[in-house]
Amino acid sequence: MRTERRSSRVLQYVLVLLIAITLNFMLPRMMPGNPLALLAGADVGLLSPEQRAEVAARAGLDRSIVDQYTAYLGDLASGDLGFSYRQKRPIVDMILERLPWTFLLAGSALLFSAVVGVALGAFSAWRRGRPADLTLLGVMIALDSLPSFWLGMLFVSFFAVQLGFFPSGGAITAASSLEGVDLVLNIASHAVLPVLTLSLLSVPGVYLTMRYAMLSVLGEDFIRTARAKGVSERGVLFRHVARNALAPVATVLALRLGLAFGGTVVVETVFSYPGLGRLIFEAVSGRDYPVMQATFLVFTVAVLLSNLLADVLYPLIDPRARAT
Amino acid sequence: MLGYRHGGLAAVTAPVERAAPVDGGARDLVEVDDLKVHFPIFGSLGRRHGDVRAVDGVSLRIRRGETFGLVGESGSGKTTLGHAILRLVHSTAGQIRFDGQDVAAVGARELRRLRRRMQIILQDPYGSLDPYLRVEAIIGEALDIHGLDQGPDRKPRIAALLSLVGLDAQYANRFPHAFSGGQRQRIGIARALAVRPEFIVCDEPISALDVSIQAQILNLLLRLRSELGLTYLFIAHDLSVVRHISDRVGVMYLGTMVEVGPAVSIYARSGHPYTRALLSAIPVPNPGAERRRRRVILRGDIPSPASPPPGCRFHTRCWLYEGLGSPERCRTEPPIPRTIAPDHQVACHFADETLASEVGVVQSDAPVQVGPLPDVPMHGAPMPGAPMPGAPM
Numbered sequence: 001m002r003t004e005r006r007s008s009r010v011l012q013y014v015l016v017l018l019i020a021i022t023l024n025f026m027l028p029r030m031m032p033g034n035p036l037a038l039l040a041g042a043d044v045g046l047l048s049p050e051q052r053a054e055v056a057a058r059a060g061l062d063r064s065i066v067d068q069y070t071a072y073l074g075d076l077a078s079g080d081l082g083f084s085y086r087q088k089r090p091i092v093d094m095i096l097e098r099l100p101w102t103f104l105l106a107g108s109a110l111l112f113s114a115v116v117g118v119a120l121g122a123f124s125a126w127r128r129g130r131p132a133d134l135t136l137l138g139v140m141i142a143l144d145s146l147p148s149f150w151l152g153m154l155f156v157s158f159f160a161v162q163l164g165f166f167p168s169g170g171a172i173t174a175a176s177s178l179e180g181v182d183l184v185l186n187i188a189s190h191a192v193l194p195v196l197t198l199s200l201l202s203v204p205g206v207y208l209t210m211r212y213a214m215l216s217v218l219g220e221d222f223i224r225t226a227r228a229k230g231v232s233e234r235g236v237l238f239r240h241v242a243r244n245a246l247a248p249v250a251t252v253l254a255l256r257l258g259l260a261f262g263g264t265v266v267v268e269t270v271f272s273y274p275g276l277g278r279l280i281f282e283a284v285s286g287r288d289y290p291v292m293q294a295t296f297l298v299f300t301v302a303v304l305l306s307n308l309l310a311d312v313l314y315p316l317i318d319p320r321a322r323a324t
Numbered sequence: 325m326l327g328y329r330h331g332g333l334a335a336v337t338a339p340v341e342r343a344a345p346v347d348g349g350a351r352d353l354v355e356v357d358d359l360k361v362h363f364p365i366f367g368s369l370g371r372r373h374g375d376v377r378a379v380d381g382v383s384l385r386i387r388r389g390e391t392f393g394l395v396g397e398s399g400s401g402k403t404t405l406g407h408a409i410l411r412l413v414h415s416t417a418g419q420i421r422f423d424g425q426d427v428a429a430v431g432a433r434e435l436r437r438l439r440r441r442m443q444i445i446l447q448d449p450y451g452s453l454d455p456y457l458r459v460e461a462i463i464g465e466a467l468d469i470h471g472l473d474q475g476p477d478r479k480p481r482i483a484a485l486l487s488l489v490g491l492d493a494q495y496a497n498r499f500p501h502a503f504s505g506g507q508r509q510r511i512g513i514a515r516a517l518a519v520r521p522e523f524i525v526c527d528e529p530i531s532a533l534d535v536s537i538q539a540q541i542l543n544l545l546l547r548l549r550s551e552l553g554l555t556y557l558f559i560a561h562d563l564s565v566v567r568h569i570s571d572r573v574g575v576m577y578l579g580t581m582v583e584v585g586p587a588v589s590i591y592a593r594s595g596h597p598y599t600r601a602l603l604s605a606i607p608v609p610n611p612g613a614e615r616r617r618r619r620v621i622l623r624g625d626i627p628s629p630a631s632p633p634p635g636c637r638f639h640t641r642c643w644l645y646e647g648l649g650s651p652e653r654c655r656t657e658p659p660i661p662r663t664i665a666p667d668h669q670v671a672c673h674f675a676d677e678t679l680a681s682e683v684g685v686v687q688s689d690a691p692v693q694v695g696p697l698p699d700v701p702m703h704g705a706p707m708p709g710a711p712m713p714g715a716p717m
């Protein structure tokens with residue numbers, strides 16, 4: 001029963017992935033104009049006739065749509081995401097080069113916002129209705145409505161340019177031969193501001209979820225039961241309330257992992273950080289369609305994986321979800 | 325409450341009678357005096373709009389070893405009263421003493437000690453158990469907090485508690501969601517019994533259960549009472565259940581106690597129109613008697629406890645008030661409890677007229693309810709009633 005349900009879940013994800021891939025395949029072929037332009041980038045005119053022939057052959061534009069589709073699936077399966085004629089490089093190399101940086105940003109930001117958001121949310125719920133809670137709540141709602149590019153630029157001008165605490169851009173000091181601890185510190189100092197920007201944008205969401213989840217658990221009867229047992233206020237909060245509140249928060253966090261990837265587009269651009277997000281920005285501004293297509297696919301997969309993660313995590317946290 | 329006391333003649337002719345201690349001078353286990361529990365209502369911008377007066381000047385005594393039945397509609401304040409006695413809600417004014425100790429005033433450590441002696445069984449068996457804890461932890465947590473049956477005694481003790489309430493000890497490793505409502509309520513009872521309390525507030529422990537399960541749980545509570553010598557405050561919203569198990573009964577309406585007396589006396593000759601209305605809502609199993617008796621049905625909802633009606637709080641829905649041509653006294657003067665029979669007090673200006681009425685009284689000698697309720701065995705669990713192996717409580 002359980003494995004059956006799990007496998008049907010996995011099947012759903014495979015189906016969604018397949019649909020995403022299919023859309024990705026159809027888009028350049030359905031858009032008006034020459035699909036060749038969309039597959040090779042805007043400036044078909046700059047390509048030599050041989051190159052044009054190669055693009056057409058690669059995409060199989062002369063063959064039937066079914067053949068093209070199976071060829072596309074085959075390419076994907078073998079890890080071939082296409083070729084950037086603009087950069088004259090296989091796209092998969094470009095993505096693999098950028099991916100670690102984005103993982104670094106999105107992962108650290110998620111971790112940071114999880115810790116801070118959960119802690120502050122729990123604190124707020126503990127002091128519910130008191131000045132400390134209401135102040136924090138107000139600050140979080142205000143923070144939640146700030147645009148990321150604005151916050152990022154503020155950080156750059158203040159911490160990097162005016163105070164000179166952190167570098168204003170890049171992921172690592174160029175042309176340096178740093179090693180060991182110095183290398184780590186160099187990378188970390190470059191990551192601080194973008195991570196902070198990304199985090200500040202997702203802390204409010206985590207905070208609000210945690211606070212609300214805890215407040216609603218506090219109203220439950222089993223909290224009354226715990227108090228009747230003689231459990232101390234701290235015991236009630238940690239053993240009963242926080243534990244019950246964590247399930248929705250974990251779901252939000254897992255889903256945010258996908259969103260965090262999306263958030264990197266703006267933040268990496270502001271901090272000229274060499275991640276996947278900036279690759280998208282570069283591809284869009286340079287109308288490098290094959291790169292756009294491939295990065296979109298990567299983002300789709302990231303969102304799907306984070307959803308899958310939420311699905312897998314939930315029953316580990318909530319015993320009720322483990323039931324058949 | 326003082327304001328209520330300078331009433332008319334009734335105050336002079338019928339002084340409030342304190343319930344006499346049952347065993348020669350020893351204190352009653354629970355003493356509540358003029359208790360008020362008000363909840364503030366906040367509007368937008370955090371402005372206080374007023375108070376919900378959930379409990380508004382209630383006094384009662386619960387004697388050792390007795391079962392005190394507390395009835396009233398939803399919103400009458402009976403649950404709040406029960407919770408306030410255990411300090412699960414804070415009281416606004418008045419006194420609560422448990423075995424002589426002021427419950428509202430004790431510090432955290434003393435409160436914990438008190439909580440070992442007084443417990444609660446909550447109404448909703450689905451909400452009252454933490455879904456993240458196994459049964460073993462739900463029961464064991466209470467033991468751990470009070471340092472009871474630790475170490476090698478812990479496991480057998482939990483098993484003994486489970487079998488005491490008629491559950492298989494092998495269920496200790498399951499989570500609450502694996503159980504039915506009746507089974508969950510048994511877990512709730514085992515949990516309450518874990519600390520070997522003397523006093524248990526049963527907060528509508530059977531209202532949320534299927535009718536067939538209700539009898540099981542009720543009989544379980546009765547059996548535990550006699551085996552363990554427990555004192556109960558049994559809260560319910562209808563009189564038929566309470567009659568079955570109570571020694572004395574209190575009837576609440578809109579935050580006040582309108583009638584208190586021995587169960588027999590309340591059922592035979594109640595002196596309050598509200599109690600009569602509740603009595604007439606009990607189905608009578610004898611069709612002849614059912615046809616003969618006079619019933620009243622209360623109209624409308626209970627008024628808001630934020631702004632209770634002046635005078636007698638019940639006058640807005642009172643059949644007697646209508647029948648007597650709306651006497652002004654009911655609208656202006658809060659009635660003071662007076663004794664109409666031994667140990668039986670009523671807060672009604674027209675208790676004599678109520679006593680003379682036949683409303684709600686069963687006209688034949690057929691009892692309202694007969695004998696102990698049938699006990700239906702549960703699937704997969706031993707019958708309650710199996711003696712518990714060597715675990716004296």
